[in-house]
Amino acid sequence: VSALQIETPAAVVDLDRLERNLFRWQEHCDRVGLVNRPHIKTHRSVAIARRQLELGAGGITCQKLGEAEVMADGGCTDILVSFNILGESKLARLRALLDRVDLTVCADDAVLLPGLSSAAVGAARPLRVLVDCDTGLGRTGVRTPEAAAELAATIDAADGLVCAGLFTYPAPPGVVEFLSEAARLVRARGLAVEVVSAGGTPAMWSSGKLRPLVTEYRVGTYAFHDRATVAAEAATLDDVALTVHATVVSRPAPDRAILDSGSKALTSDPGPDDGLFGAILEAPGARIVKLNEEHAYVELGAEQLEVGQRVRVVPNHACVVANLFDDLVVVGEGREPERRPVDARGRSA
Amino acid sequence: VSALQIETPAAVVDLDRLERNLFRWQEHCDRVGLVNRPHIKTHRSVAIARRQLELGAGGITCQKLGEAEVMADGGCTDILVSFNILGESKLARLRALLDRVDLTVCADDAVLLPGLSSAAVGAARPLRVLVDCDTGLGRTGVRTPEAAAELAATIDAADGLVCAGLFTYPAPPGVVEFLSEAARLVRARGLAVEVVSAGGTPAMWSSGKLRPLVTEYRVGTYAFHDRATVAAEAATLDDVALTVHATVVSRPAPDRAILDSGSKALTSDPGPDDGLFGAILEAPGARIVKLNEEHAYVELGAEQLEVGQRVRVVPNHACVVANLFDDLVVVGEGREPERRPVDARGRSA
Numbered sequence: 001v002s003a004l005q006i007e008t009p010a011a012v013v014d015l016d017r018l019e020r021n022l023f024r025w026q027e028h029c030d031r032v033g034l035v036n037r038p039h040i041k042t043h044r045s046v047a048i049a050r051r052q053l054e055l056g057a058g059g060i061t062c063q064k065l066g067e068a069e070v071m072a073d074g075g076c077t078d079i080l081v082s083f084n085i086l087g088e089s090k091l092a093r094l095r096a097l098l099d100r101v102d103l104t105v106c107a108d109d110a111v112l113l114p115g116l117s118s119a120a121v122g123a124a125r126p127l128r129v130l131v132d133c134d135t136g137l138g139r140t141g142v143r144t145p146e147a148a149a150e151l152a153a154t155i156d157a158a159d160g161l162v163c164a165g166l167f168t169y170p171a172p173p174g175v176v177e178f179l180s181e182a183a184r185l186v187r188a189r190g191l192a193v194e195v196v197s198a199g200g201t202p203a204m205w206s207s208g209k210l211r212p213l214v215t216e217y218r219v220g221t222y223a224f225h226d227r228a229t230v231a232a233e234a235a236t237l238d239d240v241a242l243t244v245h246a247t248v249v250s251r252p253a254p255d256r257a258i259l260d261s262g263s264k265a266l267t268s269d270p271g272p273d274d275g276l277f278g279a280i281l282e283a284p285g286a287r288i289v290k291l292n293e294e295h296a297y298v299e300l301g302a303e304q305l306e307v308g309q310r311v312r313v314v315p316n317h318a319c320v321v322a323n324l325f326d327d328l329v330v331v332g333e334g335r336e337p338e339r340r341p342v343d344a345r346g347r348s349a
Numbered sequence: 350v351s352a353l354q355i356e357t358p359a360a361v362v363d364l365d366r367l368e369r370n371l372f373r374w375q376e377h378c379d380r381v382g383l384v385n386r387p388h389i390k391t392h393r394s395v396a397i398a399r400r401q402l403e404l405g406a407g408g409i410t411c412q413k414l415g416e417a418e419v420m421a422d423g424g425c426t427d428i429l430v431s432f433n434i435l436g437e438s439k440l441a442r443l444r445a446l447l448d449r450v451d452l453t454v455c456a457d458d459a460v461l462l463p464g465l466s467s468a469a470v471g472a473a474r475p476l477r478v479l480v481d482c483d484t485g486l487g488r489t490g491v492r493t494p495e496a497a498a499e500l501a502a503t504i505d506a507a508d509g510l511v512c513a514g515l516f517t518y519p520a521p522p523g524v525v526e527f528l529s530e531a532a533r534l535v536r537a538r539g540l541a542v543e544v545v546s547a548g549g550t551p552a553m554w555s556s557g558k559l560r561p562l563v564t565e566y567r568v569g570t571y572a573f574h575d576r577a578t579v580a581a582e583a584a585t586l587d588d589v590a591l592t593v594h595a596t597v598v599s600r601p602a603p604d605r606a607i608l609d610s611g612s613k614a615l616t617s618d619p620g621p622d623d624g625l626f627g628a629i630l631e632a633p634g635a636r637i638v639k640l641n642e643e644h645a646y647v648e649l650g651a652e653q654l655e656v657g658q659r660v661r662v663v664p665n666h667a668c669v670v671a672n673l674f675d676d677l678v679v680v681g682e683g684r685e686p687e688r689r690p691v692d693a694r695g696r697s698a
Contacts, residue, residue, distance in 0.1 A: 109599065140644070253492065
């Protein structure tokens with residue numbers, strides 16, 4: 001079977017580009033002195049996580065417990081779950097995981113600590129907790145360095161928990177001020193700040209400016225890249241390792257083509273600020289202006305596409321696309337295409 | 350296990366509401382004389398398709414061959430695949446399906462017919478083909494009644510194919526003019542117009558106005574309903590059978606709550622024209638203003654939500670939400686919650 005006989009729509013990964021993306025970033029981290037802790041939410045695939053670790057990653061990041069369970073089953077032994085964990089059943093799963101692997105979680109509120117503590121007491125190892133700091137995103141996280149130091153002290157006083165340091169997302173160079181003040185205040189309480197964890201693919205190449213304060217960096221999309229990270233100039237189109245292969249199924253009007261890749265293949269996630277839903281490599285001037293579930297509407301402009309033609313679409317957001325497919329089709333120089341499972345697909349609980 | 354012990358995020362289906370939605374629509378179709386051919390893209394679940402058939406549906410609609418294969422395995426024997434089918438491997442699958450079930454496909458271009466014909470010749474039965482008419486959507490479909498009649502005649506002349514009639518989507522009452530002229534022109538060529546198939550949940554309750562011209566009607570979202578169909582007044586919030594159960598995981602600021610249901614649970618699909626990503630039944634005044642993959646950002650306004658609280662979110666678009674989950678959790682009066690597979694999840698190829 002050749003890549004072009006894979007039925008569309010399909011999520012196709014160029015292994016040579018993937019390998020290059022993983023390698024370059026590890027090299028950067030080694031050079032600037034950052035621990036690389038890649039986020040597996042992008043690929044949700046054990047084989048890729050293992051390759052990231054082989055190349056030198058210090059551990060992995062998961063967003064949800066379900067992902068972490070799959071990655072622990074796959075042999076990952078040092079996992080950060082960058083989420084507030086709460087509720088009886090999730091805490092029981094957290095405990096089971098803590099007995100198997102080195103585990104770190106995030107917390108942004110003292111209300112979470114009794115649950116985390118009761119899950120951790122008596123486990124094979126202490127539960128490491130990072131203080132989630134809101135340095136500008138407006139999502140989760142404590143909002144001042146003072147609140148960070150207060151929460152760090154409360155964590156450290158709880159049975160079974162160790163305050164491992166500070167956490168933020170995303171991490172343009174401007175986050176240094178908040179984090180350095182927070183670190184100073186934590187240390188002023190006599191506590192160590194072992195880890196300062198920052199992350200985000202768009203600003204990945206300026207992460208060296210966060211040193212020496214920041215100790216580790218988390219990136220996910222860098223494995224595949226997409227329209228958003230290309231627009232952010234973290235990569236070029238030649239670095240994009242994941243494309244959705246699609247077929248032109250209709251040419252109903254002179255300026256319109258329809259592809260068989262709709263929102264169940266590309267998602268409705270926005271990319272760069274142009275309102276489009278992907279870029280067609282074979283027709284760079286064409287515009288994917290609308291999606292239904294199984295149709296992409298293409299305004300051709302001066303481009304030409306024929307019914308039956310195969311095209312490769314660079315999606316807006318690789319992480320949500322990989323999560324739609326049971327398998328990724330991997331291709332590469334000198335190898336037969338093969339299907340590889342998205343092991344943690346759908347594991348958002 | 351009670352529904353509230355199901356871990357979040359989860360896609361939860363109220364079976365009593367589902368049953369009521371299916372029943373009311375079948376009753377409407379019976380009353381106005383329309384064949385009900387529900388679209389299974391919404392639920393992708395064999396059990397629900399079988400229930401739709403038990404209640405009186407004349408067959409089912411699938412958008413893709415992958416869905417049709419799963420539904421044929423599940424016992425459905427009369428399937429419309431409302432898509433242009435082309436390419437060697439898809440035509441081979443089409444042939445295999447045609448040997449198993451009564452099969453109809455759509456076509457909007459004569460260029461598709463040699464492939465369809467070669468797939469159908471020698472099969473257990475002829476392949477029925479509907480002429481896809483663009484009555485205003487601007488997606489696929491022939492653009493004039495004259496083109497529809499021309500294509501119908503070409504289909505009818507092809508070995509192995511039978512022109513079964515006309516097809517359109519969506520179907521507000523204004524489509525009657527195009528379709529009646531197309532039907533007149535097809536008949537003027539000495540061909541029968543056995544089926545005129547229209548569809549769309551938003552206009553479903555005015556479908557009686559399409560009679561007697563239109564013979565069958567396809568609706569998908571009606572099984573679950575969602576913010577979009579409620580906004581279109583095809584249903585009320587009390588009819589919504591699918592909600593995403595989520596947990597409040599952070600209250601980082603007085604006006605902000607964060608849920609554990611992001612775009613990997615709710616999708617970024619737009620709903621009504623308000624830019625929001627779902628409605629929280631427990632906090633009707635709260636606004637889900639933004640999603641990341643695993644986080645929903647909620648502006649609380651005057652509402653209050655606490656860390657750890659469970660909420661039910663009505664999604665913008667039910668069909669893409671069900672496709673994210675391996676299982677639906679079904680609940681209902683007097684029954685234990687249980688997991689049921691989304692059998693054709695991810696089957697977009």
